[in-house]
Amino acid sequence: MNVATAVASTPGILLVRVGQAGCALRWDAERQCWRWPDPIGSQLYAWPAPPAMPSGLRLQERACAIACCSSGRLLLGLGKRLGLLDLPPPGQPSRPLQAQVLLTIDAAEPRTSISDGCADRHGNFVFGTANTATDQRPIGSFYQYSQRHGLRRLALPAVVKAASIAFSPDGRQLYFADATRGDLMRCDYDAERGKVSNTKTFTELAGPGAGAAIVDSVGNVWSVQDGVLVQYERDGRLLQRIALAREAAASVAFGGDGMRQLLVLGAQGGLYGLPPDLARGLAPGVEDGLFIDSGSASTGRAHA
Template sequence: MLVRVGQAGCALRWDALQQCWRWPDPVGSQLYAWPAPPAMPSGVRMLETARVMACCTSGRVLLGLGKRLGMVELPQPGQPSRPLQAQVLITIDAAEPRTSISDGCTDRDGNFVFGTANTAQDQRPIGSFYQYSQRHGLRRLALPAVVSAASIAFSPDGRRMLFADAARGPIMQCDYDAERAKASDVKPFSAMLEPGLGSAIFDSAGHLWSVQGGALVQYDGAGQVVQQIALAREAAASVAFGGDELRQLLVLGAQGGLYGLPPDLARGLAPGVADSLFVDSGSASIGSTRT
């Protein structure tokens, strides 16, 4: 374990601009960074609860705040730490009070792709998948309705999207056209090994790393299991590549612990694929930032 902060883990992301990992704590309403950038606090309080996030071309952070997408400005070095107030960009499915944003990440072109979950007890499949950009606004993806959207990830070339219903599985895949926000040829990628699918990412070799049942599962490109890794102290919540040449794979625990893989497991792994920054300034995508 590298560090433990906060009360809960959620979406772990590598911030290529500030060279640190970031994640929101949906219980403590904090946004954490590790290692903390110079002269910056490791945690900044938010006025609202967030479960998903993406780093932006401007240095700001895009957050999924319940039913809304919002943008926050991070404090500058030396500034007093004040609670982060989000600038609301859009409300999702405003007429349906049961849904909330549950998972999301940027595609390879810098659009934010996310899904919603049914938070009511009826657990009907009313969750949907969307693409949001400042160029095109909000566009719904033609994908099956789910109880709880999860495991959204994009292949290294950006042409294939993976997604799942956390409540039901399996992990699905489809062809993805970022410019037209079009999903097609939907089919299974791999069966769910354990109930409770969480976040997922690809490495540069085309392997999928999936959080499910509190463990980390590595699949090859054909959907076959390569290995399973469990944390000894808590359930896994999210996973991300980062660090020098994206060769460090970290796992965020459900109770706020941040873990690195032991050397015998980390040795020989393919490096990750950098998240594309969400394009919030100008009209052209800058693509993935590989650092």
């Protein structure tokens, strides 16, 4: 069990506030901006806004998971479906954007919906589902999807709501959690075979409410728990807990020059940087893998 550590409360450096909610935050290295969907307002936001592009784009459907693609498109988790989104050319008038649907997940089970996901280090998208019904039975699952192998269910425990999906810097270990109960877990991950093994507890969670997770370049894990950002060493030792004074944290992502800027997305749509006293000395992050979509060659960054 982790020893209790005081929570450092910070107002954060508010960079922008848009929309009604925050969920998944990702760094788009090609366009040099952070991106996140607002699942309540059906919007897709970017900061800083790319040249001649609006900061917000309207979507025809709600999105709650996002990954950048090797073609420059975006992969979105849209309820029970995965879809590819072409971003409009700069300066084009804004209109609701329709994603190209790739597949429907667990079509025979109306209670489940995609809840979290990210690209692995080899061009696949790893994601999980949640039970959206009131019974809250653990019927959510974890999957790997690629256009080479299709959809493969990962042999991980069933959950009420899949969360905290992240990868070690070398891509050989997968982190995951049930947002409603239990621990932050870690397992060995074979991307090519779509296999997992050696599943064990990485650390106990402070309580229900696990959200996004990322891993930095030295293997430290950053986990959102009950609206607080928690940092662990690679062995599971608790390092620090950071709370935003204005709103609960929803997601976190490294980006910027050298992947040295850590931003926190608030649950009510605020995007925050850490003040210098908290940001000083942090290890840089690791670029997200790129989902390899059809018609695009795999890149070195997708396999890094």
